[in-house]
Amino acid sequence: MAEHMEHVEHSEHIGSSGFYWLIWAILIAATFLTAWIATIDLGAINTVVALIIATCKASIVVLFFMHVKYTSEKMTKAVLIAAVFWLILMLVLSLADYSTRYAG
Amino acid sequence: MSDRAGTGESPLVLEHEDRPELRHHFADVVQQRNAASLGMWWFLGTEIMFFGGMFCGYLIYRRAYFPEFAAGSISLNLLAGTLNTAVLICSSLTVALAVRASQLGKRKQLVNLLLATIFFGVCFLVVKGFEWRKEYTEHHIPTFYFDTQDMAQKSPNLHIDPQHAKIFFSLYFALTGVHALHMIVGIGIFSVITFMAWRGRFTPEYHTPVEIAGLYWHFVDIVWIYLFPLLYLIDRRPGA
Amino acid sequence: MATAAVSTERKNYLNAEYGIRSWLLTTDHKRIALLYLLSITFFFFVGGFFALLIRLELLTPAGDLMTADMYNKAFTMHGQIMVFFFLIPSIPAVLGNFLIPMMIGAKDLAFPRINLLSWYIYIVAGGLYLYCLATGGVDTGWTFYTPYSSLFSNTHVVEAGLSIFIVGFSSILTGLNFVVTVHRMRAPGMTWSRLPLFVWSHYATSIIMLLGTPVIAITLLLVVLERTLNLGIFDPSRGGDPVLFQHLFWFYSHPAVYIMILPSMAVISEIVPCFSRKRVFGYSFVAASSIAIAAIGFLVWAHHMFVAGISLYSALVFSFLSFLVAVPSAVKVFNWTATMYKGSISFSTPMLYAFGFIGLFTIGGLTGLFLATLGVDVHVHDTYFVIAHFHYVMVGGAVMGYLGGMHFWWPKISGRMYPEGWGRLAAMIVFIGFNLTFFPQFVVGYLGMPRRYWQYPPEFQVYNVLSTAGASILAVGYLLPMVYLLWSLRYGKPAPDNPWQATGLEWKTASPPPTFNFEETPVVTWEAYEYETMPLPDEVTLER
Numbered sequence: 001m002a003e004h005m006e007h008v009e010h011s012e013h014i015g016s017s018g019f020y021w022l023i024w025a026i027l028i029a030a031t032f033l034t035a036w037i038a039t040i041d042l043g044a045i046n047t048v049v050a051l052i053i054a055t056c057k058a059s060i061v062v063l064f065f066m067h068v069k070y071t072s073e074k075m076t077k078a079v080l081i082a083a084v085f086w087l088i089l090m091l092v093l094s095l096a097d098y099s100t101r102y103a104g
Numbered sequence: 105m106s107d108r109a110g111t112g113e114s115p116l117v118l119e120h121e122d123r124p125e126l127r128h129h130f131a132d133v134v135q136q137r138n139a140a141s142l143g144m145w146w147f148l149g150t151e152i153m154f155f156g157g158m159f160c161g162y163l164i165y166r167r168a169y170f171p172e173f174a175a176g177s178i179s180l181n182l183l184a185g186t187l188n189t190a191v192l193i194c195s196s197l198t199v200a201l202a203v204r205a206s207q208l209g210k211r212k213q214l215v216n217l218l219l220a221t222i223f224f225g226v227c228f229l230v231v232k233g234f235e236w237r238k239e240y241t242e243h244h245i246p247t248f249y250f251d252t253q254d255m256a257q258k259s260p261n262l263h264i265d266p267q268h269a270k271i272f273f274s275l276y277f278a279l280t281g282v283h284a285l286h287m288i289v290g291i292g293i294f295s296v297i298t299f300m301a302w303r304g305r306f307t308p309e310y311h312t313p314v315e316i317a318g319l320y321w322h323f324v325d326i327v328w329i330y331l332f333p334l335l336y337l338i339d340r341r342p343g344a
Numbered sequence: 345m346a347t348a349a350v351s352t353e354r355k356n357y358l359n360a361e362y363g364i365r366s367w368l369l370t371t372d373h374k375r376i377a378l379l380y381l382l383s384i385t386f387f388f389f390v391g392g393f394f395a396l397l398i399r400l401e402l403l404t405p406a407g408d409l410m411t412a413d414m415y416n417k418a419f420t421m422h423g424q425i426m427v428f429f430f431l432i433p434s435i436p437a438v439l440g441n442f443l444i445p446m447m448i449g450a451k452d453l454a455f456p457r458i459n460l461l462s463w464y465i466y467i468v469a470g471g472l473y474l475y476c477l478a479t480g481g482v483d484t485g486w487t488f489y490t491p492y493s494s495l496f497s498n499t500h501v502v503e504a505g506l507s508i509f510i511v512g513f514s515s516i517l518t519g520l521n522f523v524v525t526v527h528r529m530r531a532p533g534m535t536w537s538r539l540p541l542f543v544w545s546h547y548a549t550s551i552i553m554l555l556g557t558p559v560i561a562i563t564l565l566l567v568v569l570e571r572t573l574n575l576g577i578f579d580p581s582r583g584g585d586p587v588l589f590q591h592l593f594w595f596y597s598h599p600a601v602y603i604m605i606l607p608s609m610a611v612i613s614e615i616v617p618c619f620s621r622k623r624v625f626g627y628s629f630v631a632a633s634s635i636a637i638a639a640i641g642f643l644v645w646a647h648h649m650f651v652a653g654i655s656l657y658s659a660l661v662f663s664f665l666s667f668l669v670a671v672p673s674a675v676k677v678f679n680w681t682a683t684m685y686k687g688s689i690s691f692s693t694p695m696l697y698a699f700g701f702i703g704l705f706t707i708g709g710l711t712g713l714f715l716a717t718l719g720v721d722v723h724v725h726d727t728y729f730v731i732a733h734f735h736y737v738m739v740g741g742a743v744m745g746y747l748g749g750m751h752f753w754w755p756k757i758s759g760r761m762y763p764e765g766w767g768r769l770a771a772m773i774v775f776i777g778f779n780l781t782f783f784p785q786f787v788v789g790y791l792g793m794p795r796r797y798w799q800y801p802p803e804f805q806v807y808n809v810l811s812t813a814g815a816s817i818l819a820v821g822y823l824l825p826m827v828y829l830l831w832s833l834r835y836g837k838p839a840p841d842n843p844w845q846a847t848g849l850e851w852k853t854a855s856p857p858p859t860f861n862f863e864e865t866p867v868v869t870w871e872a873y874e875y876e877t878m879p880l881p882d883e884v885t886l887e888r
Contacts, residue, residue, distance in 0.1 A: 014207045015200070024197040028190055034333060035186045038340040046341070050333035058326045065200045066322050073138065075527060076145050083149035086555045087156040089642065094160055094591045097646065097658040098167065129452035129529075131865075139454040139528040146520050150558045157562035157592050161577065164588050247573035267582040274575040278566065 013070035023064045030057050125310050137312050144316045148323045151286075155327055158282070162275050162334065169268040175252075175259040176272035177338035179244065181235060185336035188231050192325045195224035199318045206311035211304055214314070218298040221321065225291045232284055236277075245277065246270045261343070279331055286324045293317050356759065356856040371456035372859055377442035378757075379463050380433060385826075387429040387470060390477075392819070394422035399781075399812040407799040415798035416483035417499065423486025428508050429470055431742055432600060435607030436518055436553075437466075439749050440546045442757060444522060446850035446857065447540050449531025449866045454524040462517035469511035476503035485796060487597070490578035490589040494570040502571055505564040512557045512564075515603075519553030522546055531849075533868030540848055540872055541630050545610030548634035552599045552606075552641065560596035563589065587653050594645035602641040604738060605705075606634060608745025609676055612698050615752055616680045618846040619695035620687025621880065623873035626679045633672035633679075640669040650721050659718055666716035673709055677702060688880075692844075693767030697748030700775045704740025708733055711786065726796075728789030735782045747774070747825065754829065755839030759856040762836060766828045774821035780814025845881040847873050 034053040038046060063069040068076060120126055123133055130136040166173045202217035236245075243251035250273075252266045297317050300306065306314055357374045360366075367375055397418045401409040410418070441459065445452050453459050476482060482504040484493040493501050526539070526547050567589070569575060576582035578589045617624045624630060646654055646662040654662075680702055689695070711733040714720050724730065754762050788807035793800050800808070842851040849866055850857075 012207060015204060017201055017204060020197055020200045020204070023200075024193060027193045027196075031186060031189045031193065031332075034337065035182065038333070038337040039342065041341040041343075046337075046339070047333075050337050051330075054330050054333050057329045061196060061322050061326055061329070065196050066319055073141070075142050079142070079145045079149050082551075083152040083555065086642065087152055087159070090153075090156060090559070090595055091160055091163055093643065093646070093658075094164065094588075094595075095167075096661065097587075097591070097654045098164055100655040100657040102655075127456075128860075129450065129454075129456065135528060139524050142527055143455060143458075143520055143524045146523055146554055150516055150520075150554050153555055154558035154562050157559045157595075158566075160592060161566070161588060164585065165577075168585075169583065246575050265583065267576060270575070271577050271583055274569075274573075274577050278569060282562075282565075 013067060015064070015067075020065070023060060027057055027060060123310070133310065140312050140316055141319075144319050148319065151323060151327075155279075155282070158275065158279050159330075159334075162279070165268075165271050165275065166338070169265070169271060171259075171262040172264050172268040173272050174339035175255045175262045175264050176244075176269055176276065177336060178259055178340065179242070179255050180276075180336050181238065182336055182340065184231055184235050185332055188228050189328060189332045191224050191228045191231070192328050195221050195228070196322055196325045198224065199321045203311070203314055203318045206301070206306045206314040207308055209308045211301065211306075214301045214306065215298060218294055218301055218314075222291055222294050222298065225287055225294070229284060229287055229291075232280065236280075239273070239277075244273050246274045276335055279335065283324065283327055283331060286327070290317075290321050290324050293320065354854065355858060356854060357859045358759070358856050360859045369460075371452070371460055373441050373445055373453050373456065373459055374757075374857065374859075376456075376459050376463055377438050380437040380441065380466070383463070383466060383470065384430050384434050384438065387425050390474075391422055391425035391430055392822070394418045394425070395815065396819070398422060399815045401798055402800070402808045403812050405800050405802045405805050405808075410798070412798050413483060416485070416796070417481040419796055420483050420485050421477060421481055424482070424504060424508065425473070426738075427486060427600070427604075428511055429466075429473065431604040431738060432515055433466065433511075433518070434742075434746050435611065435749060436522070436546060436549060436603075437463075437514075439611065439746075439753060440518070440522060440549075440607060443753065443850050444525060444543060444546060445529070446853065446861050447543050447848055448526065448529060448534050449849050449862065449868065450525065450529040451860045451862070451865075453521045454529055455521050458517050459521055462514045462521070465517070466511055466514040469507045469514065472503055472507035472510065476500040476507060479503070487593060488564065488567060488589075489593075490567065490570070490586045491580065491584070494567050494578045494589075502568050505568045505571075509561050509564045509568070512561045515553050516557050519550035519557075522550040523554065531866050531868055533866075534849075535868075537628070537631075538868055538870070538872050539631075541613035541624060541627070541634075542610040544631040545606045545613065545634045548638040549603050549606040549610075551635075552603050552638050556596040556599040556603075556642070559592060560600075563592040563596070566592075587649065590649050590652055591646070594648045595642075598645040598648065599638070599641045601734070601737070602637050604742045606637060608701065608742040608749075609634070611745045611749035611752070612680060612701050613676075614846070614848070615694045615698045615748055616683050617873045617875060618752075618844050619690050619692055619698070620684045621875050621878070622683055622687035623871075623875055624679065625682035625685075626675075627872060629675055630679050633675040636672035637669065640665065640672065644669050644716075647716055647721075650718060651725050663716055663718050667713060670709060670713055670716075673705075677706055677709075690881075691768070693762075693764060693771055694748045694752035696768055696771040696775075697744045697751065700771065700778075701741055701744045701748065704736050704744065704775075704778065708736030708738075708741055711736065724789060726794055728785040728793045728795055730789065731795050732782045732785035732789055735785070740778055740782070744774070744778075747771070750825070750829070752844070753850075754832070755843045756850060756855050756857070758829075758833055758836070759839050760832045760836030761839050761843060762825075762832045763828055766824060770821050770824035770828075773817060773824065777814050777816075777818030777821050781811050781818050782814070784808070784810045784814075840882075843881065845878050847875060847878060 030053055034050055037049055042049065062080065068080070120128065126133050126136060130139070198217045198220040202214055202221060205214035205217055239245055240248070242254055243249055250266065250270055252264050252269045255269060256264050294317060297313055300313065357372055367379065370376060397410070398415070401407070401415055407415065441453070480500055482497070482499045482501055484497050484499070484501060488501070488505065526543060566577065570578055576584050578584045578586055580586060613624060613630060644662055644666040646658060647666045650659050711729070715724065715730060715733060751762060751767055754760070784807040788804050791804065793804045839855040841853065841855055849868070852866065853861055
């Protein structure tokens with residue numbers, strides 16, 4: 001049968017407002033955390049930590065504010081993963097050129 | 105109930121009459137809503153690639169000119185950046201609560217939350233405006249008189265080539281400028297949505313525009329969530 | 345007798361409403377397809393005009409027809425118009441728009457108003473490009489390489505760049521519409537494995553449009569900003585990197601060539617089974633090959649940059665990946681051929697174009713492998729060998745597919761049959777003219793004639809003369825369909841619903857179809873190419 005028949009949503013997920021406030025608190029905390037950690041000398045790890053925190057924040061927004069955790073639509077997740085993967089592809093293959101050149 | 109097309113005419117015709125927001129080429133509102141949602145998610149996918157091109161440029165140049173990028177980052181106002189990040193997170197909260205209000209049919213609450221979202225968006229732009237003005241007075245805007253003396257003073261341990269620093273700031277303004285443009289468009293969209301909400305156009309059965317606009321807003325927030333560390337936190341270690 | 349019978353009686357999408365407003369404010373995907381048809385045909389002739397200038401100049405070794413600067417503008421604008429305003433929109437915006445809803449049993453695309461918006465965006469972009477042309481044009485080469493485009497060129501780079509930036513959004517919105525439509529609007533029973541391969545190919549094309557076009561958009565925007573604000577991000581004397589521009593540019597522009605060829609392959613996948621009276625050999629492989637082309641096509645872009653200064657190691661990787669991308673294309677060619685094997689072949693006009701496509705695309709594709717080979721590319725990069733390669737795939741491939749498709753679906757679109765004799769004649773003239781134009785370019789390129797030069801050593805003249813002669817024949821071949829297709833609108837035989845006895849839901853509606861495509865939403869219970877159950881087409885539809 002056609003695809004959309006499998007995904008008829010009879011009810012949307014309605015989050016509780018308390019839960020959204022919790023997510024907000026986590027995001028605010030993570031923001032101050034990342035700003036604070038940046039002032040500590042971890043060498044090259046600083047950047048990695050900052051990006052990890054950013055990715056956690058972004059994932060939280062995607063999963064909970066954008067309801068991706070609660071959707072039964074496979075396509076939503078597929079599009080998101082595809083776009084992110086394509087971006088990483090572009091970055092990695094470009095970097096592959098620059099990082100394998102001779103110095104200078 | 106939400107029986108798909110094809111066999112009977114009357115259920116469809118009835119649904120099209122009952123639901124004026126149901127457009128003729130869709131069989132039922134669920135199909136319409138799912139199409140709108142997928143369309144917006146794909147559009148956000150294109151936006152990831154759009155910003156992605158600039159991220160690629162940023163990545164290559166940061167590797168090549170790290171000292172200038174670090175110095176440029178240090179010259180940005182960390183407090184303003186952190187505050188703006190928090191402001192956008194607040195706006196994402198109000199958007200999520202607004203979508204919830206529309207799901208529950210709470211019109212007044214919906215309008216208030218949408219207005220709050222717009223308010224936070226404007227706050228963000230105002231802070232950004234002040235930051236850009238500061239860049240102007242510090243001579244960090246590439247197209248005008250450009251000077252890196254203050255950067256050299258703030259970061260005496262870094263060797264700063266002004267031309268390379270210019271590249272940092274070109275990317276800074278391109279990234280935050282395109283982001284700001286997206287914010288402005290978002291505020292425009294939300295203004296329209298707020299008006300529609302005020303006029304009672306949204307019900308628990310039909311509030312797709314609120315959801316779709318919300319997705320867009322959250323995306324713009326996520327872009328900033330990445331811009332913040334990439335621009336403001338390149339090297340904030342003491343003594344850098 | 346013949347002309348009066350059908351059109352005045354039955355309501356269809358053409359006569360449903362009259363007046364210019366009903367066309368300019370339409371949301372009917374079929375009308376929008378025709379709006380696009382007019383626009384892209386217009387730009388085809390503008391781009392063709394520049395081709396004419398180029399070939400005239402190259403008749404003689406000396407630069408005697410125009411100045412070098414004018415020649416630079418001619419090849420730049422020929423390329424930009426043909427790529428961005430003709431090839432990329434052509435089949436998707438005309439045939440895709442027209443057919444996809446019908447092929448899946450839907451009343452329209454998912455977002456009809458966005459469909460109309462995408463046409464208006466195209467028009468605005470086209471207008472801006474014409475303005476650029478009228479005020480002096482652009483001379484950077486279609487590839488906008490920096491720092492010439494961002495700094496040194498004195499031509500209208502900003503207008504050209506912005507216009508292509510804008511037309512990119514037309515493409516993105518078309519792709520968006522197609523993807524959502526195929527996911528959400530299929531009729532009951534129309535599963536993915538029953539979809540016509542035309543739809544599969546357009547789906548793959550749309551993925552490329554969505555993921556690739558935004559990158560060239562931001563890249564051109566950066567060039568415009570660099571030029572207007574004097575930034576320096578692509579200026580080597582200020583620490584900028586021209587190779588970065590090339591990475592960003594080709595990240596889109598290589599997949600763009602698959603945007604140009606996949607829809608044409610889509611057409612061939614419909615024509616070949618119909619005129620072989622046989623189901624497509626290896627349906628799932630052909631469907632999967634479309635997706636594979638789209639995916640792998642994103643991994644090969646730096647093969648345009650082998651001599652630009654990229655690292656040897658990345659060049660090796662990109663070379664290997666470029667060999668890989670030939671595989672799914674080859675799968676298609678093999679499967680079309682296997683479809684024809686032991687089929688009942690008729691040499692109708694669409695089938696002639698399909699034969700032409702298969703042969704010429706194969707040559708073009710194989711010469712692509714020459715170019716993917718690092719050692720060979722060092723020798724032939726930026727020569728006429730490259731030009732011949734891409735014209736074989738783009739013109740011998742994509743344009744032949746476009747013409748074949750226009751003929752195949754003409755009865756459905758217009759309700760009229762075109763004159764078959766003239767159709768076949770034009771197809772053969774196109775084939776002969778094409779090969780005479782571009783085959784000598786392989787030879788002269790291999791012998792060392794550089795591209796984008798307006799004068800050349802005298803020993804290359806004979807090849808250039810042959811090429812220009814071929815171009816004049818090709819031009820006749822392109823003009824003929826314009827004439828007889830228009831003629832058929834008034835004097836052509838009224839078309840039956842299914843003149844070719846083809847499978848596919850679009851052939852189950854009237855020719856031309858009613859505005860909402862189907863009286864009742866179809867329920868599909870059959871596979872895609874069940875030609876064994878179809879009667880043979882009427883002798884009449886295939887006669888001279």
